[in-house]
Amino acid sequence: MSSRSPWAALAALCMPMLIVSMDVSVLFFAVPFIASDLNPSATQQLWIFDIYGFVLAGLLLTMGSLADRVGHRRLLMIGAVGFSGASILAAFAPTASLLILARAVLAVSGATLMPSTLALIRHIFLDDADRAKAIAAWNAVLAGGVAVGPIVSGLLLEHFWWGSVFLINVPVMAVLLVVAPLLLPADTAVVDRRVDILSALLVLGAILPTIYAIKEFAAEGWSVERGFALVVGLTLGTVFVARQKRLSDPMIDLGLFDDRRFSVSIWTNVVCMFALLGNSIIVTQYLQSVLGYSPLKAALWSIAPSALVAVAAPLAAVASVRWGRPMVMIAGLLTGAAGFGVLAGLLGVHTLLVALIGSTSIATGIVSASSVIADYVIGVAPAERAGATSGLLETSSELGGAVGIAVLGSVLNLVYRMAFPADLAVGQAGTSLAGAAATAKHLDKVQASNVLDAARGAFVEGASVAAWVGVGVLVSTALLVVWMTRTSDVADRQESAELRRLRS
Structure with a gap:
């Protein structure tokens, strides 16, 4: 160069x-x-x-x-x-x-x-x-x-x-x-x-049905077909890991996970994508079904924070040089948690501003954290395995996003069904906000208004609980990074002391 x-x-x-x-x-x-x-x-x-x-x-x-x-x-x-x-x-x-x-x-x-x-x-x-x-x-x-x-x-x-x-x-x-x-x-x-070739087929067979099952579960709920796909995916994933342990030249060097900082970084990357895409399923539905935006308008507003936080990654890089990667990861996770807190506490206000503030805070924090995670994971990998490690990092992002949509979407739907008034649960109104909207078309004006008001209230309750789950996941991961930093520092000091002792 x-x-x-x-x-x-x-x-x-x-x-x-x-x-x-x-x-x-x-x-x-x-x-x-x-x-x-x-x-x-x-x-x-x-x-x-x-x-x-x-x-x-x-x-x-x-x-x-x-x-x-x-x-x-x-x-x-x-x-x-x-x-x-x-x-x-x-x-x-x-x-x-x-x-x-x-x-x-x-x-x-x-x-x-x-x-x-x-x-x-x-x-x-x-x-x-x-x-x-x-x-x-x-x-x-x-x-x-x-x-x-x-x-x-x-x-x-x-x-x-x-x-x-x-x-x-x-x-x-x-x-x-x-x-x-x-x-x-x-x-x-x-x-x-x-x-x-066998490892390639195993990883494809593990990831495709797993992603499919998680996404379909979030959209349509449980079924035997989706459960079977998930079992197949997890089973093939287990076989893939076992094969990597046996091979002298594996596709993925599992020894990298012996480094606590590497393992926690990969997990934190999963959580980052969990939060980013989990937030999208809350906010997109909120904009469309509570604020009444068209699907296109809701989609455009939901991705607006992506344009605003493009500067977050470069700033995170500068901050990581000054204060270290773990501090930026912790700050990013807590910023994202604060964004979920805004959504959890204020969605009932029914304004676009609340959704934008919450989403922008989440996106800013997550982009900052994921940027320094990528830097560490790629930096610690051997040069001859940089491609495989990059693929591992990006695969963890895809899995995290799918799980985020599934978990937060499922929590939202569960609370919605529990919060919707039983006396108004006609047709599909008690199953989802979309079901309530479809049912309302066949009701008289007064009854339709009552059903839709109840549906919006139940949705906001469900979205708030899902957002609190997001807060919990991000805060607990930030604490995990704190633990990683402290224990790794202790281990590094002990290793340095042992080296000094051996030299003397």
Whole structure:
């Protein structure tokens, strides 16, 4: 990197991350146009959305490990070609089925891009302070991409057909393919190992049904099918871990978890995504069903904090250099807990401002904490396993988000059912706020008003309890980080004392 600018390289690495994160939210505006043109069934419409996240989560770990074997820059460029091709296929898809397939291929390609970029940052930025700033910028781009996606989508759809929201990916990836050989380091330290196909299949078989079961449980409740999927996922996950322990050259070095700071950091990352996406399910429903916003308006307001907290990650990097990563993690977790506290105490006021203050506080705290977590996890990993460790970090994010939606959504729904007045529980009104809205359409004006008022009150009660759960999870994790810091410091001092004794 002596003849290359590391910061120019970082700009190149952030380009694909902006596109990958935009693809999470870029369909918000496009769905009505896609539905009108391709006429997908209700199930197909759900899969157009969900297939991207499912496949991405299932392949992050495998693609990270693959990057260590074939080369981070090489896999990044292969992924860019695949992402461009899948974007063109999606843009011109003549049927809903082909669009679903294209979204799946987009996810496969996206899974190659995410761990490769983070691993390359690990190789490019050897100075701890510079690496912290680089990873903070990487995180800020991820957060900003989710917020920018609907805006870009809306602007494109004002002038072009729905396929344009996918074609925007192509020129960005083309630029990456041109500048990557010029700005990014060559793959000089590629690990010469065979790809462990069985481990790859096991991790895919573990994560896909687990994510599916958790998300479906949150949306539809318990069923034998979802329970079976969860059991299959957990069983295959157990087999995967057992296999990694036996292999001399595993996909994931489980020895990293012997470092208490590494283990707590991964867990804290899970909790961060638990909070971030768990909050989204509360606030989105609140905006739509309590404040009466349209689905699109609710979605846009719910992601507004992402744009406001893009500066949180860079500030966290500066703070971590001055006060240390654990202090920033603790401060971020407690800031997020304060945001949940605002939601828990003030949602009954029924104003947009309360939702925005709470959500912005949560997003600011979580982005700050997750930024320094990524810096530590990538920094402590051996250079030859940077890709696999990046994949592990991002997989923990996907799992944390799914669990957050499931747990906080389930708490909300449970309290709603308990709080809804029995004498007004006609039709589906007592099951959910959406059920109450559907039932109210078939009632007279007075009865409909009573049912909807009761439903909003029950929802606010449920949302408040769910928010208190969020407070508890974040505060307890902050205490865990405090414990980790103290015990690790004691262990470090004891190790230093022992080394001094041996030298004397």
